[in-house]
Amino acid sequence: MEGKLVGVHKVNVKLADGTTATYYYAWRGKGAPRIMSKPGTKAFTQEYIRLTRDRPTKAVEGTISSLIEDFRATAKYKALAPSTRKDYERMFGLIKEVFGVIPVAAVEARGSRRRFLEWRDTMKDAPRSADMHIGLLSRLFAWAKDNEIILRNPLERVEKLHEGSRRDTVWTMEQINTVLTRAAPHIRSVACMALWTMQRQADLLTMPMIAFDGERVSIKQGKTGARVRITAAPDILPILNEAKEAKRQRVLVNSFGQSWTSSGFKASWRKEMAKLGISGVTFHDLRGTAITYAYAHLDRSHEEKIRLIAEISGHSREDAEGIIRRHYLAGQEVIDAISRGTR
Template identity: 75%
Template sequence: MVDGKLVGVHEVNVELADGTFKTYYYAWRGKGAPRIFPKPGTKAFTQEFVRLTRDREKKVKEKTVAEGTIGSLIDEFVKTAAYQTLAPSTRRDYERQFETIRLQFERFPVQAIEARGSRKLFLTWRDTMKDAPRSADMHIALLSRLFSWAKGNEDILRNPLEEVERLHEGTRRDIIWSDEQLTKLIAEGVPHLRDVALIALWTMQRQADVLTMPTIAFDGDRVSIKQGKTGAKVRVMVAPDILPGLRKAKEGEQQRVLVNSFGQNWTSSGFRASWRKEMKRLGITGVTFHDLRGTAITYAYSHLDRSHAEKIKLISEISGHSEADAETIIRKHYLAGQEVIDAIGRGTKKHREV
């Protein structure tokens, strides 16, 4: 054994042609075991051992998952094109949640999913995680998404987890930026952060999609965006307030529309740190960058000259929200819409005059 922590490493001493002996290391004992080439005792050796044994465990697991079970549904679901187009960070989150689901329901029969009483069984399991309500909600939401896919695939006839109430009440849908906060951000924010906020506000896109937006996405009138979280593709007409910045980026040599104060591409951690520091300097509290999307939805709804249903559909297509979520935001904040519009107008007017 090379290292007590690396259980299973197999050593083989081989006599060479010159009479000397050399030790070869394998990830496990037996025919077909892969050789570990890095030097024993090094970090590279450990990493290679972990990689080889993890892949082996995964292959063994894939062979032992019984057909017609929730485990097999998960295996099929993660191979779909829709799942593979999700952002890598989203897939990593889902994989962790699926591991928890597998521990409880790996061999649960598919036929039993639609049986009477299954909803209560799944919700009882969720309630065992009630001390971490947000995590509990995410696990049951993913299980519901799996069942929804299975229903659409005609593996089951009903999804027992439709319209499940959340345990966690801390939704950001109830929060939008106030008149004072928007005015302060747009009028007094440092340019490299204010510009990020303006593009997020006028395109309704998520932080990651805004920060990574390439200059080639702008064609002179619209920006084409593939949303990292959902994989959805949208084309957004550019508002006059962000048109100069997009044109400047297009004419320059930068690869992305938005860069930091050093003219370099933003990193997610770098942006978050800069954003927190700027919010503290401006004295803006109680709202997040993500809340700009809900604020923009309120703004858009009050300006669209369409029926209610048409407005909801158009907004959800651009923002990436579901129609239900978009409507929740609007019903909550529509009366405050004009205040938000006035704030944006005043702030951007000051920005243009500078």
Template identity: 75%
Template sequence: MKGMLVGVHKVNVKLADGSVVTYYYAWRGKGAPRISSKPGTKAFTQEYIRLTRDRQKKVVAGTIGSLIDDYRKTAGYQKLAASTRRDYERQFATIRLEFETFPIESIEERGSRRIFIVWRDTMKDAPRSADMHIALLARLFSWAKGNELILRNPLEEVERLHEGTRRDIIWSDDQLSVLIEKAAPHIRNVALIALWTMQRQADILEMPTLAFDGGRVSIKQGKTGARVRIVAAPDILPVLRKAKEAEQQRVLVNSFGQNWTSSGFRASWRKEMARLDIKGVTFHDLRGTAITYAYAHLDRSHDEKIKLISEISGHSAEDAESIIRKHYLAGQEVIDAIGRGTKKA
């Protein structure tokens, strides 16, 4: 793996006891940071990417490197959620290692698709990550094609390596009952808000108490930028009102009464799921579960239900309908589980 890293500087140092150690630096020259990870490992590559990501360097015009720089300056890229941009920056750093000087004109040439696919397959041991990298490269080429910088996107309709998808996974009624009835209050509250608003984890953890006006909750979705107003279900009113009365900055807080951090919540969630022995589902799967519940509960036509669910949840209509088709028959069980747990808590 270290052979892929252009610019890594290797230095052999003789210690006082006569032994020789080898140090690796992100680049040659004064001020170059040392790479502490073991050479040849994934950690070594990741550390190299982190250390060199913000280093000023000259990018050759007319290359994939310059294409990346131009794309990063666009309004569309700048308005992406900060977390999404961080993920993209890491992936772009990996792409640059391989294709920094790859000519833009060669992107269109016959055979280029195979070059990119072969590169993707070098990461096949981590198929989901490999798919994310090739998808971002395809997005870059799609933008370039839309702006007439290239005439052909060689990465249209690339098959995924990672076959798994969580779109078809929802919580069972037994799992929901355990979660709502037995989870620690600070974890249960987050789960309830997620179930009754269908919002992403980051959006509900950062939800300010001011977002609740006594009857509705106003949310700006970090990923899409969309603004939605959701009627506060009776089941989450106690959580919202308590936050108001306590004059909390955010609706949801941890066991110490402090605002959640994303890493802190993930760690607490993992520990609680282990304690409750809940397996096979994730926090993210609560959104699909909530969609199933909402579809079964709403007294509207099929098309109206899908439209409303999509507007609130942030899913595309196609994804929402896919979840419904897979799990509609489980809808009443989900409703009953949520209701039972809420009444007992």
């Protein structure tokens, strides 16, 4: 079989017990994936084809593909949160399929903007995804322009297709009470921590026990790198103290007492919300809900409210105010309505 499939690399390895095993790799060299199927079988051939089809190849210099590779090699890109890079890699894969061989010089040419936007519009049935793809392409071109690789970014000031926002997606007190009183303990703890710390899901699930000093929780946010210190509210002290007494590495754990994985939590959360009959809101909306309710109930001036919320959530003051005004509250009348409804 290995003779028929060009490039298959056969290696004989002596094992610890003295026996010899033969391993097959899709090609010779560092990083070559091992073919796990049995040699001489149809599965072996299919696996070889799949592995060689996906084999990374060096991008042609001076093309959009090479531009992407250069951008991915920057320190700023490597500093992105793993989840962000994962999303970018997926989108870059599609971008390279469509535009990879196009010369970088063509990016500046008259008419390129129209071509890129026409491609975006082929995804109009999923407007948010379309906006994310064209936004990433614009970011790539902005980096290239800043580094004098191109003279203009043809995707500056592109209007978004997706017009939705989360301003109306605030958890009701009934929904919050349902989660905090009826949800499974391992789900309830995460929701409670989210409401009282205003932190993102990833930062909550990976929060180490050493972040709690007995009074405050210190968090370095994975997405922004911001460092925040939060006085532990009475509602979350039992969660923190329980984790401390159990000598856990992380504050929050699943039903088996093990650290959460992102996919594991999302699946468990989805099942629990279905069980509780909660729909129309997401875990991410808990962060905005906490900000909304905090703003509505704090007996402070507007400026002081913004400052306190920014300190807890890790947002800049400008971003915190933007969230309140544009995405969650949409005006003083909504603040007043929330205040009346939750007193």
